[in-house]
Amino acid sequence: MARKIQRYFWLWLSGAIILIVVLAGVCAPALTSRDPLAIDALRVLQPPSPQNPLGTDEFGRDVLSRLLYGARPSLIVATGATTLAMLLGVFFGVSAGYFRGRIEQIIMRLVDALLCFPPILLAMVVVGLLGPGVTNLIIIIGILYSTTFARLSYASTLQVKAMEYVTVAIAVGVGNQRVIWRHIIPNILSPLIVQASLTAAATILLESGLSFLGLGVVPPTPSWGLIIGAARNYMYQSPLYVVWPSLLIAGTVLAINTFGDTLRDFLDPRLRKWM
């Protein structure tokens, strides 16, 4: 019983942290009156002060407001890319698992091939050639991470399709569309939801990593990865400047991962065992 409460505690805590980060990004204008792009050449790399609670950056911009606004691109890319990945992955995965045959071969071999590339490499190349920006990031990361959804929904579809109630449904002449929507999708959904939260975390890591390399969000728009990349050059003058965004990214990803892990235990009691 005590462990049960503890489980829920982590689920609630991580959920609350995610909510706070989302709210901070959405309500950034209400939380800080300072413009994240306003340059002040006289107040460069200042330590924290009442005027700038977390100090200023190399252009005299307010670090706190840049961090608040900087949550936006990460959250937009995470939501957009995860949704795209899930839609694409489930569409192709379910099609492969349901229709089998040649469709299955083509789709699953393509997935295998895409999985041969470390995601960041492929993303770097495509962004490097197509140009950076939020839209490109969403499309590329969405396609890259659709592979995990495709594999997952493919395996689950195979399992569910072998169930008697699906065989019966097909036997009494229910159409493919209806079988998929009414019988397959609802039954494969819970592992997909868990995967979605883990993918969102991976997406944030990939987006901020690309921005860190200068291949993601375009400056001067604030983004956590970009801020770390810039702050790295001023570690001697103002070490705290690089610490804030680092803690923020690690904390957010930690919260999303914990949320996904505890959600999995919550949705699938069989996994609980002695973990």
Next chain:
Amino acid sequence: MSQFLIRRLLISLLLVLLVETIVFSLVHLLPGDPVMIILGSERTPDPAVVEAVRVQLGLDQPLPTQYARWLAGLVQRDWGTSLVDGSPVWDTVIERLPRTLELVTVAMMLATLLGVPMGIVAALRWNRAPDRALSILGAIGISSPVYVVGTLLVLLFGVTWRLLPTAGYAPFDESWTEHLRRLTLPAITLALGPMAIITRMTRSSMLEVFHQDYIRTARAKGLQDRLVVTRHMLSNALIPIVTVIGLQMGTLIGGSVLVEYIFNWPGLSTLLVTALGRRDYPVVQGVILTSASLFIIFNTIVDMLYGILDPRVRYS
């Protein structure tokens, strides 16, 4: 057994071929004229330059010819020449490859040598202080991006304590101590994530066999604890651990991109970043082809080990 190994090798060869095809088509799949993409859209290029690049890349030929040439070139180590300095791509890649491999291998050894014992300790002290502490540390390790870890390590060891050099590379034969000093921080940075995952896997895999009858039997017949753990538990828990180590090798190739960039380690990934900045397309192709092939090779080795460790796998 040999049949299993041969089949596995064939599958990998097919995958390499597929990957080569994807790398080849990257330039054609992207919207727009590949030559314009390579030259960059911000400048208005001179038609003569456009034509020259087109010919240099063989893009003036029909597609099947290009594909055949590309494949033949790959086999003959003719990977094209850099658009920037005209050096052969193969030579550059071969020069850089050992450095990336060294970094990845050292990081993997660190991760395994620390991760497996920590996982065993966590499993044996299940749900007690050491286990709790390790699982919290593990969650942090998995969630911290390599560039955050790397940057913070530079801040601590390089800027605050001034213990270790924070960037650059020293050839091994010039000064091996300097070489190792410069390898330390990048290797630790790269090792942290996989170490957390290996610890987690070892722990759950050990717990999985913890409750088996044969463990109880071994204990009941009075076998020493140490032997129960090493002979009976670890050897049976090994397969998932080996799998995850192999899969992490692949992930490390991706992770090394950012780590090499942070520590200015002159490996494949630093080459890729500069080549992308200069739109040096043949070099980009060469690097991702090499990385993807490495990825496939590691996965093949894991699958084969898997078959050797667990005879049941061979027949499925």
